[in-house]
Amino acid sequence: MNRSVVSITEFILLGFGNHPELQIFLFLLFLVIYIVTMAGNILIMVLVVADQHLHTPMYFFLGNLSCLETCYTSTILPRMLASLLTGDRTISVTGCLVQLYFFGSLVDTECYLLAAMSYDRYLAICKPLHYGTRMNNRFCFQLATGSWISAFLAVIIVIFLMSQLIFCGPNEIDHFFCDLTPMIKLSCSDTHKMELVTFWGSVLFTLPPFLLTMTSYVYIIIAILRIPSTAGKQKAFSICSSHLIVVTIFYGTLMIVYILPKTEMLQELNKVFSICYTVLTPLLNPLIYSLRNKDVKLALRKAVGKCVAFMNEWTEGEMTWRACDLSLTTRKAESGPSLCQRCAL
Numbered sequence: 001m002n003r004s005v006v007s008i009t010e011f012i013l014l015g016f017g018n019h020p021e022l023q024i025f026l027f028l029l030f031l032v033i034y035i036v037t038m039a040g041n042i043l044i045m046v047l048v049v050a051d052q053h054l055h056t057p058m059y060f061f062l063g064n065l066s067c068l069e070t071c072y073t074s075t076i077l078p079r080m081l082a083s084l085l086t087g088d089r090t091i092s093v094t095g096c097l098v099q100l101y102f103f104g105s106l107v108d109t110e111c112y113l114l115a116a117m118s119y120d121r122y123l124a125i126c127k128p129l130h131y132g133t134r135m136n137n138r139f140c141f142q143l144a145t146g147s148w149i150s151a152f153l154a155v156i157i158v159i160f161l162m163s164q165l166i167f168c169g170p171n172e173i174d175h176f177f178c179d180l181t182p183m184i185k186l187s188c189s190d191t192h193k194m195e196l197v198t199f200w201g202s203v204l205f206t207l208p209p210f211l212l213t214m215t216s217y218v219y220i221i222i223a224i225l226r227i228p229s230t231a232g233k234q235k236a237f238s239i240c241s242s243h244l245i246v247v248t249i250f251y252g253t254l255m256i257v258y259i260l261p262k263t264e265m266l267q268e269l270n271k272v273f274s275i276c277y278t279v280l281t282p283l284l285n286p287l288i289y290s291l292r293n294k295d296v297k298l299a300l301r302k303a304v305g306k307c308v309a310f311m312n313e314w315t316e317g318e319m320t321w322r323a324c325d326l327s328l329t330t331r332k333a334e335s336g337p338s339l340c341q342r343c344a345l
Helices: 019-051 058-084 093-126 128-134 135-164 180-187 191-227 229-258 266-267 270-291 293-333
Strands: 012-013 091-094
Touching: 019 058, 019 270, 019 293, 058 093, 058 135, 058 270, 091 093, 093 128, 093 135, 093 180, 093 191, 093 229, 093 270, 135 180, 135 191, 180 191, 180 229, 191 229, 229 270, 229 293
Parallel strands: none
Antiparallel strands: 012 091
């Protein structure tokens, strides 16, 4: 390789540049999705922390998932929105690696958090007598912490190898964020080692949690089928099927993008599949896992009730103080300084 070749310092994210007439529509669409995603996930985090009834293993993992989705969507969508609004699609190589690091770490963390959540539901439904002893606070904390730390540490290896690559042009990435595969294609270095690490890393961080998640849901479905009540079966299946839809969309698109062989057709649909796990699942997770849950709905009603009561008290207090001030002003004008008994109270 010619070492005199000058390395490029920035990339151009093409995004959806092939359709300039859709830029305003896409900006408004993704802006609404971003606002709804952030609001929904932040709401879940606040409710899980504030309501004592939600301090259980299931909601502990849901709070972690909502925190992850908040970080996850903020890694990609703000940069994409700015690009759609201003037309500036450039991003530095360093900035691209930073975005790739957080994106990859959060994807891997979500894989293991979903597996932990499915295992929690498996114990609750299939092993209820052992649930309290197995899924204790310490074990929940270890599962969540292990999911976050292992993912962030593992992706460091990938980013280190990526930083050793030389990019000498072209500098256009046919994607809306800095994804691993499109970046590797732009390198003029030997990428054989990098491609092997990427493939096996994807397999190791996607396949085991996926198999654990699917196995847990298989046992859950078997347990549901044994429920004698038809109404009980329908209720359980409605919740289980919703969870499975989200898991299937997330893992299915991940495997298509990162594990399956890159045929010409799959490369054309790469951006569409990427939208599913980068934009769609963070939007659906709070709706599917939390806001449809009766405990979360109850906590939300209580929180809204407290806010309304506080606003009423504040409004009444403002009206009382204004009436008091008016009374003081009137009395001072008529007979000099005096105390307002309502204020003194």
